[in-house]
Amino acid sequence: AEAARRLAAPMRERLVERGSERLYDEIELPLTAVLAAMEDAGVKIDTYRMGEITARLADRVEELEARAIELAGEEFMLGSTQQVARILFEKLELTPGRKGKTGYSTDTRVLRSIRGEHEIVGVLEEWRELSKLINTYLGPLPSLISESDGRLHTTFNQTVASTGRLSTTNPNLQAIPIRTELGREIRSAFVAEPGCRLISADYSQVELRILAHVSGEPVLREAFARNEDIHARTAAEVLDKDQATLTKDERNIAKMVNFGIIYGISSFGLSENLEIPREQAQEYIDTYLARFPHVQDFIERTIERAERDGHVTTLLGRRRPVPEIRVRNRQTRALGERLAVNSVMQGTAADVIKVAMIRIHDRLREEGRAGRLVLQVHDELLLEAPETETSAVRELVRREMCAAYPLDPPLAVDIGAGDDWNSAKS
């Protein structure tokens, strides 16, 4: 306690010197109480639903394991990437792909590319998906439920991510599955108390909007003014499909393409991710950036600033040191350029949602609501509220999230409510 007391003055001075005093006083410090309340609230888990899924999957996983061993003609550990590589690429002589430090890679993309070569590959793919979900979610989560209130409590870390994002641990409730059908089933086991609803509010295309604002790119701004969905538009272009016929998966691929290109992906990386030729990938990158000339300018200016100052700052004055950008090693320097650009958008998004959280928490208490914040997932807030309050809380949340920081184009939020987290998001 004595040490903390003596450190206070020098730390305050450092805040002033770095221009981060308001960020600390008006955001980070008040946020601590909000996070404490959220940790304390926790979230309700439908253990019966989880149990049902587990029961269904346990048999299937054993079946897959036995089948894989049968097809391999020997016992091996399906969880050992080294043993899997030996079976696939030495014993069965399938086509090896990329290599890592320890030998041939056996990751999802490699397996997908050799799926047609041997029956065992599909078995391994399904085993990977199921065992991941069982061992990371279905098994551990129910056992972490508190004895005293029957709810699941995470820990929010305010000082881990270098961009200013939050992170959660033990358990990490910011990485609950949603991509696959089975994943969505697991998510639907996150439920509201009887008589309550879960409300999910997620910023729309948040880092793209921030990019449009900070770069001033008119093409991007006008697109948002017309209420366009850039992720969907990219999906339609890249996959050569009608926007109306896109699946969630396809829009998610486009999300990766959009952010990848903005944050400096190479033609190699994009071609790997999209499984297309490098030339085509390079063409995408070129056309994309050419369409948004002000974005290119912004990227260049951000890199120059990072070189000059040794750091970048967000809209609300958060600093990210970028020492990488001044070293001689060109690989490290290139890394520094990419994270300088990324930190501005990711960090600003983190600033913005933190402001919204503080205001929502305060407003709910002022209005005497029972509705409360439960989780934050980077650009999403999950709340739990009595059914009677749902529509009022919904509007309060939308208002505060959109108004947290005025941007051009303005922030937009997708909100839904439901009995569980999955239905609240759809």
Add this chain to the structure above:
DNA sequence: TAACCAAGCCAC
């Protein structure tokens, strides 16, 4: 036995 690393994969 505990601590660490690499690979892999969940999310944003």
Add this chain to the structure above:
DNA sequence: AAACGTGGCTTGGTTA
């Protein structure tokens, strides 16, 4: 030679 960014968890395999 490397080649979007931010995290955390589990596993197998290795070291202290």
